[in-house]
Amino acid sequence: MAKMNLLQAINSALDLAMAKHDNVYSFGEDTGGFGGVFRATSGLTEKYGKHRNFNTPLVEQGIIGFANGLASQGSYAIAEIQFGDYIFPAFDQIVNETAKFRYRSGNEFNVGGLTIRTPYGGGIAGGHYHSQSPEAYFAHTPGIKIVTPRNPYEAKGLLLSAIFDKNPVLFMEPKRLYRASTGDVPEEEYTIPLGKAEVVKEGKDITVLGWGAQMEMIEKAVEKSEEDGVSCEVIDLRTISPWDVETVTQSVLKTGRLVITQEAPITGGFASEIAATVQDKCFLYLESPIGRVCGIDVPYPLCHEKEYMADHLKIYEAIKRSMNY
Amino acid sequence: MAKDKKHNTEIVTKPKWFDKDSVTIPMLQILKEDGSFHKDADMPEYDKELIVKIHDTMQFIRILDERMIAAQRQGRISFYLASRGEEAASVASAAALDFGDMIMGQYREQGALAYRGFTVEQFMNQLFSNEKDLGKGRQMPVHYGCADLNFMTISSPLGTQIPQATGYAFGQKMDKTGKCTICYFGEGAASEGDFHAALNMASVYKVPVIFFCRNNGYAISTPAQGEQYSGDGIAPRGIGYGMKTIRIDGNDAFAVLKATQEARRLAVEENEPVLIEAMSYRMSGHSTSDDPTGYRTREEEADWQAKDPLDRLQKWMMNEGWLDKDHVEEHHAEVKAKVLAALKESEKVPVPHVDELINDVYDKPTDMLKEQLDELKEHIRKYPDAYSKTSGRLD
Numbered sequence: 001m002a003k004m005n006l007l008q009a010i011n012s013a014l015d016l017a018m019a020k021h022d023n024v025y026s027f028g029e030d031t032g033g034f035g036g037v038f039r040a041t042s043g044l045t046e047k048y049g050k051h052r053n054f055n056t057p058l059v060e061q062g063i064i065g066f067a068n069g070l071a072s073q074g075s076y077a078i079a080e081i082q083f084g085d086y087i088f089p090a091f092d093q094i095v096n097e098t099a100k101f102r103y104r105s106g107n108e109f110n111v112g113g114l115t116i117r118t119p120y121g122g123g124i125a126g127g128h129y130h131s132q133s134p135e136a137y138f139a140h141t142p143g144i145k146i147v148t149p150r151n152p153y154e155a156k157g158l159l160l161s162a163i164f165d166k167n168p169v170l171f172m173e174p175k176r177l178y179r180a181s182t183g184d185v186p187e188e189e190y191t192i193p194l195g196k197a198e199v200v201k202e203g204k205d206i207t208v209l210g211w212g213a214q215m216e217m218i219e220k221a222v223e224k225s226e227e228d229g230v231s232c233e234v235i236d237l238r239t240i241s242p243w244d245v246e247t248v249t250q251s252v253l254k255t256g257r258l259v260i261t262q263e264a265p266i267t268g269g270f271a272s273e274i275a276a277t278v279q280d281k282c283f284l285y286l287e288s289p290i291g292r293v294c295g296i297d298v299p300y301p302l303c304h305e306k307e308y309m310a311d312h313l314k315i316y317e318a319i320k321r322s323m324n325y
Numbered sequence: 326m327a328k329d330k331k332h333n334t335e336i337v338t339k340p341k342w343f344d345k346d347s348v349t350i351p352m353l354q355i356l357k358e359d360g361s362f363h364k365d366a367d368m369p370e371y372d373k374e375l376i377v378k379i380h381d382t383m384q385f386i387r388i389l390d391e392r393m394i395a396a397q398r399q400g401r402i403s404f405y406l407a408s409r410g411e412e413a414a415s416v417a418s419a420a421a422l423d424f425g426d427m428i429m430g431q432y433r434e435q436g437a438l439a440y441r442g443f444t445v446e447q448f449m450n451q452l453f454s455n456e457k458d459l460g461k462g463r464q465m466p467v468h469y470g471c472a473d474l475n476f477m478t479i480s481s482p483l484g485t486q487i488p489q490a491t492g493y494a495f496g497q498k499m500d501k502t503g504k505c506t507i508c509y510f511g512e513g514a515a516s517e518g519d520f521h522a523a524l525n526m527a528s529v530y531k532v533p534v535i536f537f538c539r540n541n542g543y544a545i546s547t548p549a550q551g552e553q554y555s556g557d558g559i560a561p562r563g564i565g566y567g568m569k570t571i572r573i574d575g576n577d578a579f580a581v582l583k584a585t586q587e588a589r590r591l592a593v594e595e596n597e598p599v600l601i602e603a604m605s606y607r608m609s610g611h612s613t614s615d616d617p618t619g620y621r622t623r624e625e626e627a628d629w630q631a632k633d634p635l636d637r638l639q640k641w642m643m644n645e646g647w648l649d650k651d652h653v654e655e656h657h658a659e660v661k662a663k664v665l666a667a668l669k670e671s672e673k674v675p676v677p678h679v680d681e682l683i684n685d686v687y688d689k690p691t692d693m694l695k696e697q698l699d700e701l702k703e704h705i706r707k708y709p710d711a712y713s714k715t716s717g718r719l720d
Contacts, residue, residue: 034546034620055547057516057554058483086482089518125403127465129481267693296697298686303454303462303676306712307701313708 004185007178009152010040010117013159014078016189018048021076024163026053028063028080028117037082038119038178064090064116068097071111076163084120084172085129091137098168099143114168115159119175120148121213121263123309127302133212133264133295138170139241139273145194146240148172150215152183157192158238165194174213181216197244199251203233206257206322209248209274211237214261214310221315230323240270248274249281256287259318261310266294288325291318350560352572352604355579358632360640362579369421369583373647378440379420379578380642381656383412383635386436388660389445390609393452393466396668397613402452406467408433410608413634414539414575416440418507418601421585427493427506429477429486432467433539433607434509441474445663449671456677461685484510484517487536491527491598494534498596505533505592507585512602513544515559524566527598535588536563536600539575541607546620563600575603576634606632679705679715 004012018024026041032055035042044053056063060081067079081087087094094116102110122131138146145167149155155173162169174181200215201222210218215236222232233251237243252258258278260271275290293310301308355366362368390407397405408415415436419428428437435448447459451469454462459471460478470478477493480486490508497504514520515538527534538559542549549558563570569591573580581603588599606629610617617626642648679702683694690698702719709716 029544030546032547032552037545037614055552057552058513058544058547059516059518061518062516088482125465127468127481128463130465266697296682296701297694298683299463301463301682302465304679304682304715307679307682307705307715311711313711314704317704317707 001184002187003182004152005179005182006149006152006155006173007038007040009156009185010159010173011042011044012185012187013156013163014041014044015047017076017078017160017163018044018052020189023074024052024076024078025070026078026080027056027067029056029058029082031055031080036080038175040117040173041080060086060089061093064093064098067114067116068093068101068111071114071168072101072109074113076113076115078115078117078163081116081118083130084118084134085132087116087118087134094138094144094170095141099141101143101168103143110166111168112166115162115171116169117159117171117173119178120172121174121176122300122305123176123213125302125305126300128299131300131305133172133262135172135240136264136268136270139270143168145169145242146172147194147238148174148212148240149238150174150212150236151177151181152185154192154236154238156185157190158194160189161191161194169194172212176213177216192238195239195242195244197238197247198236199233199247200236201232201234203231203255205231205255206259206319207233207235207248207251207255208259208261208315208319209235209237210261211240212263214263217310217312217315218261220312221319224312224316225319228320230319232319243274245277245281249278252278252282253285256285257322258286259291259293259315259322261293261315262295263310264295265297266292267297269294288322291322293318345556345561348557348561348564350557350570350572352574353580353584354574354577355583356577356637356641358637360637360644362641367583369579369586371579371582375420376642376647379416379582380638380648382416382436382440383578383638384653384656385660386412386416386439387635388657389435389448389664392661392664392668394609394613401668401672402466404466404613405452406432406612407609408435410629410633411539411541411575411605412436413578413581413638414537414603414605415509417578417581418537418585418603421582421589422507423504423589425475425502425504426589427475427477427490427497427504429490429493429506429508430479431483431486431510431514432479432481433511435467435469437509438469438471438474438476441471441476443469443471443474443476445667446671447471449667450674453671453674454676455671455674457671457674461677461681483514484519486510487514487517487520487523488526490534490536491523491530491532494527494532494592494598495530498532503593505535505589507535507537509537509539511544512538512540512549512559513547513553515562516553521562524563524568524598524600528566528568531596532598533592533596534598535585535592536598537585538600538602539605540602541605543607543611543617543621545611545615546617548621558602560600560602568600569597570600570602572602572604575605576632576637578634578638605634676714678718
């Protein structure tokens with residue numbers, strides 16, 4: 001065990017993956033010798049050489065197109081998009097190529113070795129273009145898995161699973177927690193299965209569900225609710241697509257109440273997808289409407305960031321509303 | 326010589342390869358590093374008033390940059406992005422334009438905006454995201470924009486403005502405005518697909534646009550030569566798209582002025598899109614979030630310090646008798662005082678009212694947005710301390 005922050009845990013996962021196979025490559029804008037703008041890839045060039053961890057020219061569609069080709073050739077391609085906000089030039093390569101490679105070829109070809117790493121989320125005074133949470137755009141596309149960790153331990157285990165999963169994975173890293181979240185992490189290789197949510201805390205009155213950086217907000221909100229005597233069950237979805245319907249519905253069948261929180265704007269967000277499925281599977285067990293605590297339907301604002309965010313106070317209020325319904 | 330009639334292509338019977346040495350593009354320089362003119366140089370149109378304005382704007386921007394980096398270090402603003410070393414490229418190019426020409430920048434063209442007349446107060450209001458900011462405090466510092474000054478609001482994603490410039494210029498041409506669009510970007514952004522789309526479309530449609538590449542050597546940590554591209558910079562790409570192209574010394578205000586004056590004439594009078602590659606150097610870090618000591622040497626920085634655009638222009642102006650040390654010092658003190666006063670003033674101005682949160686998403690807020698705002702205000706009333714920037718005035 002070693003004390004690591006989330007960035008160090010990611011770096012450790014990349015290091016182990018590259019040590020394991022010679023055909024694991026890591027690349028992106030500024031990710032070479034410099035180690036990336038957040039330093040997630042530092043030390044990898046020194047260790048594995050500039051042909052295995054390298055800088056790309058500044059072209060996101062090129063990075064993912066290149067990564068698709070490299071993965072289709074049988075290598076493991078780990079591509080970093082510097083900010084989730086800058087993934088959109090690569091939207092075509094991800095949605096029309098990455099996600100359909102296997103299906104369209106009848107499994108003649110696949111890009112299962114591809115992992116796209118990208119920092120996402122707000123709360124860092126990043127304004128419109130360093131704060132967005134674009135998971136829902138990609139969740140609407142069958143053929144690519146979407147994973148996001150809540151802490152260093154989860155980050156390392158989930159990233160190692162993502163790299164060696166037989167499907168392409170979009171791995172979204174909560175950048176607000178990069179250095180803020182620390183914890184004990186095994187130094188050796190371990191994996192956390194994709195597609196499995198985790199019941200982080202058991203409770204009986206209400207289920208509170210989120211992923212990534214929102215788990216920290218949930219923790220604070222639940223602490224406050226428990227002081228009011230509400231017993232909360234907390235679930236980290238971990239994999240957004242394909243998501244763990246079983247774990248979530250079993251919890252809601254038990255508690256009868258559900259609050260879901262996401263950073264992204266409420267309309268068309270993944271919380272809505274979960275709410276739709278849960279009401280379908282748990283309709284007669286629900287004691288109150290499913291609550292969604294999300295961003296407002298505006299571009300992520302700089303000066304009103306605090307007001308915009310789905311913070312712990314808003315989650316706490318939603319838990320109260322659900323309990324008092 | 327045999328020719329393919331349809332394409333007018335010369336036919337050869339032995340393989341004939343072309344490489345990056347097939348076309349070599351020289352660099353226009355008028356003002357030498359020692360502050361004297363090349364004797365046989367073609368000169369731009371200029372007079373004392375114009376050169377003094379270029380100089381004073383360059384000096385203003387350098388002081389503003391220095392002060393705001395310091396303000397960021399003190400925690401007074403969240404972020405800053407300086408243009409030190411590249412002032413001649415943005416200021417002298419803006420000086421070659423008509424006021425009605427549109428400017429589309431990347432994010433390091435504060436010099437062009439200052440030349441247009443953006444005031445120190447306007448700069449500060451944006452940097453402090455306060456309610457007087459034209460952008461209503463919604464974007465990170467240095468994302469300026471001003472319709473009155475024909476300066477399109479900056480967007481962080483790289484290269485997106487380049488095809489937009491082609492479209493804007495197409496409209497200018499169709500409306501017979503007699504105006505053009507200048508579009509600034511770096512050599513890193515020129516790797517984006519948007520750059521290639523933009524140049525090709527501009528060339529096909531013959532629109533009055535000037536693509537102005539500030540080749541400053543670095544995209545954050547990634548060096549231009551060998552890692553961003555392996556060819557001869559950005560200029561040859563313009564030729565590939567069938568466009569008038571020139572490479573200039575971006576630290577020479579006279580070369581920048583001359584090339585942009587000619588480019589504007591080609592754009593406006595002949596509807597010829599133009600590519601200018603201005604060779605320069607980003608003397609500062611990429612932004613206040615960046616520390617260049619991790620990826621380049623002090624020696625390299627010193628080499629470029631010797632080519633500094635402001636020092637070079639000042640040397641020439643002093644020899645010419647258009648500038649003296651007293652003016653430089655007085656102007657420096659005057660600008661510094663103005664910057665500090667504006668900084669202190671802007672810091673005190675509150676952020677926009679929370680109602681502004683839902684304006685401008687569409688032309689009018691939707692019913693759903695109004696409902697979301699009402700819910701938010703109700704929430705803020707319950708927890709005023711948690712939202713102290715806006716809770717003081719909710720009505």
